[in-house]
Amino acid sequence: MCHISGVVIAAGQPVLEEEYMSDRIANAQLRSKVMTADEAAQFVNHGDKVGISGFTGAGYPKVLPTAIAERAKEAHAKGDEFMIDLFTGASTAPDCDGVLAEADAVRFRTPYQSDPIMRNKINDGTSFYADYHLSESGMYVQQGFFGRMNVAIVEAVRITEEGHLIPSSSIGNNVEYLDAAEKIIIEVNSWQSEELEGMADIWRNNPLPNRVAIPITEPGQRVGTPYIDIDVNKVVAVVETDLQDRNAPFKPLDEQSKQIAGHFLDFLEGEVAAGRLTYDGYRMQSGVGNVPNAVMSGLLDSKFENIQAYTEVIQDGMVDLIDAGKMTVASATAFSLSPEYAERMNNEASKYRESIILRPQQISNHPEVIRRLGLICTNGLIEADIYGNVNSTNVIGSRMMNGVGGSADFTRNGYISSFITPSDAKGGAISAIVPFVSHVDHTEQDVKVIITEYGYADLRGLAPRQRVEKIIALAHPDYRPLLEEYYDRALKAATERKTLQTPHDLATAFSFHQRFQETGTMKLS
Amino acid sequence: MCHISGVVIAAGQPVLEEEYMSDRIANAQLRSKVMTADEAAQFVNHGDKVGISGFTGAGYPKVLPTAIAERAKEAHAKGDEFMIDLFTGASTAPDCDGVLAEADAVRFRTPYQSDPIMRNKINDGTSFYADYHLSESGMYVQQGFFGRMNVAIVEAVRITEEGHLIPSSSIGNNVEYLDAAEKIIIEVNSWQSEELEGMADIWRNNPLPNRVAIPITEPGQRVGTPYIDIDVNKVVAVVETDLQDRNAPFKPLDEQSKQIAGHFLDFLEGEVAAGRLTYDGYRMQSGVGNVPNAVMSGLLDSKFENIQAYTEVIQDGMVDLIDAGKMTVASATAFSLSPEYAERMNNEASKYRESIILRPQQISNHPEVIRRLGLICTNGLIEADIYGNVNSTNVIGSRMMNGVGGSADFTRNGYISSFITPSDAKGGAISAIVPFVSHVDHTEQDVKVIITEYGYADLRGLAPRQRVEKIIALAHPDYRPLLEEYYDRALKAATERKTLQTPHDLATAFSFHQRFQETGTMKLS
DSSP states (O other): OOOOTTOOOOTTOOOOHHHHHHTTBOOHHHHTTBOOHHHHHTTOOTTOEEEEOOBTTBSOOSSHHHHHHHHHHHHHHTTOOOOEEEEOSSOOOIIIIIHHHHTTOEEEEESOOOOHHHHHHHHTTSSEEOOOOHHHHHHHHHTTTTOOOOEEEEEEEEEOTTSOEEEOSBOTTHHHHHHHOSEEEEEEETTSOGGGTTTBOBOOOOOTTOOOOOOOOSTTOOOSBSSBOOOGGGEEEEEEEOOOOOOOOOOOOOHHHHHHHHHHHHHHHHHHHTTSOOSBSOEEEEOSSHHHHHHHHHHHTSSOBSEEEEOSEEEHHHHHHHHTTSEEEEEESEEEOOHHHHHHHHHTHHHHTTTEEEOOHHHHTOHHHHHHHTOEEEEOOSEEETTSOEESSEETTTEEOSOOTTHHHHHHHSSEEEEEOOSEEGGGTEESEESSOSSOSBOTTTOOEEEETTEEEEOTTOOHHHHHHHHHTTSOTTTHHHHHHHHHHHHHHHHHHTOOSSOOOTTTTTHHHHHHHHHSSSSOO | OOOOTTOOOOTTOOOOHHHHHHTTBOOHHHHTTBOOHHHHHTTOOTTOEEEEOOBTTBSOOSSHHHHHHHHHHHHHHTTOOOOEEEEOSSOOOIIIIIHHHHTTOEEEEESOOOOHHHHHHHHTTSSEEOOOOHHHHHHHHHTTTTOOOOEEEEEEEEEOTTSOEEEOSBOTTHHHHHHHOSEEEEEEETTSOGGGTTTBOBOOOOOTTOOOOOOOOSTTOOOSBSSBOOOGGGEEEEEEEOOOOOOOOOOOOOHHHHHHHHHHHHHHHHHHHTTSOOSBSOEEEEOSSHHHHHHHHHHHTSSOBSEEEEOSEEEHHHHHHHHTTSEEEEEESEEEOOHHHHHHHHHTHHHHTTTEEEOOHHHHTOHHHHHHHTOEEEEOOSEEETTSOEESSEETTTEEOSOOTTHHHHHHHSSEEEEEOOSEEGGGTEESEESSOSSOSBOTTTOOEEEETTEEEEOTTOOHHHHHHHHHTTSOTTTHHHHHHHHHHHHHHHHHHTOOSSOOOTTTTTHHHHHHHHHSSSSOO
């Protein structure tokens, strides 16, 4: 059945492929803009600032990036320049970030990325990358901090008769880019279920100085419209696609992930025992990955009921919690599902939209709402130091991994902010606990709980020196003596200097990292 | 004239000193609790968690700290333990933090302090100090993160017939401590003008999970009551005082401060030219100090009108702007005035309360309101690195200065977040620009503008490598070659390793700090 008002195609009636596709473009003016991706890519020029849809591999444009990459390659073959500034929601996919990076077509990239080729181009100096909090990147566009946005390229499930966009599997910064851009290109993707309609909740604040309170006081509240209203006169092209999102499978739960999840649940039980949490109405945020999915798997068998997520992305584990009746609502800005779960979501979107809400990332990650709701937040990390500072972005101080994402939006403003991580990486060559983190994304003031397979450290109310023992106990046993040795040395120097707030020996603060650079492992050889 | 309802003392009528004092205690039950400071101090025991009023030397208890310090000294003389955990709004004074620290009576201190003796006791290891954002410290007490609060000691201008407290020259965390503590001690200070009544705006959110939006959409909005309602049955003592706040004079404007202020105003003019700011209704936050006061002095002669402050403390410069009709409203949580201005405030409180509002620090510094209002924020720093990370707290990585205060509340959430600082300190021995900051309080994602006497660096929209040249240009010329040399070395290593996002040479990242430790200056000898 089709959604175009005034047109009814009886179920089972054969339709031509082309007619079926254009069912999804109900606005006459925009139907006239349908063209191929190659034709649409002509609207994107060298030097343009291009804001696209896409968040954790969901809802990104599927064909324009390749077409733009082809333009860049052709220009480069002729010796001409062709690079764009690429703004997204967050990470996209090989057929988006990947193809553009591979064509050396990205001069500047913000805010979050995880594509291997894009990452390499950032680290080899081809592309500039500016890391911003996901709640702020769209706001900066609204505030004019990047200058004029030339083109917005946004995937939609369908276009209504009025010319409104029904968002697909992510909202991200779509609203900000569509509002700000001079030209709009829409990809209408028929792979995305039309029944996603009703899942989105689009709400814009007034421009400064007239911003009002965001009217969300519960994770499940809907405050806006299920569509994005756009200026149809800015639309220069509509392209039809039927390609699926990048949906990466999660690894099966391993023993270590289960241990970490177990410690996290122990921590929650302790909060219940202390009267700071109840089994009913636990409000959560969770980063993406295998360990967070293990936590959600643990919640399935826990005493917690009426769990509510106000988070960034919907993961497999949340779908399981919803199916089990343990989670009553999940608010996010995007899906990040395995292929199996993505198919289920597409088939049963009309069921899931009862309990899932997708919001603009400025709202899903907004400090105002996060602090108001009282979320228990859980994110991953690259490394933490013995005083509780956390590095989420730069490997060995210099190499960008993915970016800070929304982790700081949630960590700074959450009711309790925790980090979960295996104690080591790269087969033991890298310790997650180091003397001094080589980049800081979460300051000691913000980090409340750290959890590894060896337990949890509750840092609340502790001065730096009081945290050290608890944090070293989380390290892999191979690294504990090295960390203790560092702390002893730092303590001795600081006692002499009377600088005992945060004892450090700056000469050896980065000794773990330097050893890794020199020998390939942070361990003593 | 006196404010007690039902009691009128004609102007000029002679009253006994004692009667005059008790004018300010209109509640009969609390009048019966009047006693000396030494008597009241008996309610404070070893191991107690004590939450007191006081913020930037304003509105702190004037006599209880000394009486508690005496108890501690007596106990120590007998070989007994006596230490308390001390919670404040922010910094207090020698007769508060100072006397308690001097008596070794403070086991744990949070959140912000600046008393020289307190600071020394933290750094020599006598006292533990936990640094928290000023918007969060009171919230953590509400959330039970520190355990049970035993005693609240709060200064008031007067106690109403109903037993409400009229706050004095700071609000700080008074509400949170009074709500949470088992016992309350009130200091009624007759030095504080009774006409401060009406300046405070006390608003509490609901406890979780029922928090609502904070109903402030303009800096000047009043949303609460001019008094703090307390549980009078928890009051164990009322002590009368007449001692003045610690009000430190500002230094006269020097040439360097004027230069920094000039660059800040140039930056503002550039924002107006770019259409991101208007001359009417500029909304500001400002840290405390001589350079911020120079900025306000610069605003006096600027084209900006209808300036509105939503900030942490009211400083001399704001009073001047109000007097000149340039500033229409100033919202804060405390005064931080020179003695001359404090006297003026006390004499003319009824005039100034038309345009000055004092709020709980959880509200004055709340991310929700800060982000909503669109503030241009200006704070100081200890050091910034070549990529824009900022250290506000730990000198040479280890020694606590004062704490992060509210700087991160405003920096993370401001419309534009700037840092202003002289390019060097200690007669040139310390550079404000270093290769790698020795502690991070403000991450590179949050720092948008840095200003020294050599100009301003607008970092918005720039990747780390794009920031370096701009930031090095802010350094003192003596340090620029050393910084360039570091960057060249880091760039070379990162080019080889393909880790060009944030090039660092970890072996020499702290070379400036190590040189200072070894030779007393960051300069090459």
